[in-house]
Amino acid sequence: xxxxxxxxxxxxxxxxxxxxxxxxxxxxxxxxxxxxxxxxxxxxxxxxxxxxxxxxxxxxxxxxxxxxxxxxxxxxxxxxxxxxxxxxxxxxxxxxxxxxxx
Amino acid sequence: xxxxxxxxxxxxxxxxxxxxxxxxxxxxxxxxxxxxxxxxxxxxxxxxxxxxxxxxxxxxxxxxxxxxxxxxxxxxxxxxxxxxxxxxxxxxxxxxxxxxxxxxxxxxxxxxxxxxxxxxxxxxxxxxxxxxxxxxxxxxxxxxxxxxxxxxxxxxxxxxxxxxxxxxxxxxxxxxxxxxxxxxxxx
Numbered sequence: 001x002x003x004x005x006x007x008x009x010x011x012x013x014x015x016x017x018x019x020x021x022x023x024x025x026x027x028x029x030x031x032x033x034x035x036x037x038x039x040x041x042x043x044x045x046x047x048x049x050x051x052x053x054x055x056x057x058x059x060x061x062x063x064x065x066x067x068x069x070x071x072x073x074x075x076x077x078x079x080x081x082x083x084x085x086x087x088x089x090x091x092x093x094x095x096x097x098x099x100x101x102x
Numbered sequence: 103x104x105x106x107x108x109x110x111x112x113x114x115x116x117x118x119x120x121x122x123x124x125x126x127x128x129x130x131x132x133x134x135x136x137x138x139x140x141x142x143x144x145x146x147x148x149x150x151x152x153x154x155x156x157x158x159x160x161x162x163x164x165x166x167x168x169x170x171x172x173x174x175x176x177x178x179x180x181x182x183x184x185x186x187x188x189x190x191x192x193x194x195x196x197x198x199x200x201x202x203x204x205x206x207x208x209x210x211x212x213x214x215x216x217x218x219x220x221x222x223x224x225x226x227x228x229x230x231x232x233x234x235x236x237x238x239x240x241x242x243x244x245x246x247x248x249x250x251x252x253x254x255x256x257x258x259x260x261x262x263x264x265x266x267x268x269x270x271x272x273x274x275x276x277x278x279x280x281x282x283x284x285x286x287x288x289x
Contacts, residue, residue, distance in 0.1 A: 015139075
């Protein structure tokens with residue numbers, strides 16, 4: 001079977017599910033952000049694959065480019081939050097940051 | 103046929119290193135596995151004829167975001183003896199949920215899309231530039247605003263807070279230390 005749209009969509013779905021799994025299981029805040037990157041990459045693969053096999057234009061490419069831009073902004077702010085958390089709590093473990101629960 | 107082999111190579115690189123990102127106990131290993139995942143995705147973009155995106159992925163993701171992530175890994179290290187506890191929580195429900203999610207997505211992606219035969223891949227840079235400056239001008243400008251706000255916000259979040267009320271609370275130099283260094287420079 002020659003490689004077509006479903007193959008690329010499957011890779012995207014795998015990346016997305018792996019990212020979701022990482023976000024649900026990981027306790028290190030930096031690893032959570034890595035999970036977000038996996039999710040965004042999975043979505044991007046889908047955008048580009050559909051742009052090639054269904055749409056034919058470059059709109060999907062543009063959407064993927066904007067996702068990359070927003071991922072950069074998200075990484076900057078997210079990692080700043082992680083570092084501020086590390087300074088205030090002395091750990092990057094998201095379960096340890098529970099001041100509002102107590 | 104050789105194109106198929108290239109696809110399977112990049113897909114395997116992407117997915118296998120994705121598994122390492124998720125399951126590696128050492129966060130540094132996860133960070134480096136993320137490098138290979140992003141490289142594999144860039145290869146998939148190139149296979150899909152998205153030359154601009156493949157380069158952007160390499161430059162922005164690997165050159166920018168990944169370096170940022172590795173810096174954060176470096177700055178939030180905890181001593182090894184506290185690290186020995188299991189790095190993963192809620193394995194079973196999370197596994198069931200993500201497997202179900204993957205099954206759903208797989209089912210959908212195997213469905214009937216109105217697939218057309220993709221022609222020869224052409225360079226997309228010019229088309230992307232024209233589209234950005236015409237139809238996508240508002241998202242483009244808005245993205246620049248988002249980046250500016252994110253930059254300022256990150257700088258504010260990470261700033262050292264000075265104790266505003268007490269200038270005398272600043273650490274005084276010990277008497278022995280002040281006499282040495284500055285005079286040497288003038289002489």
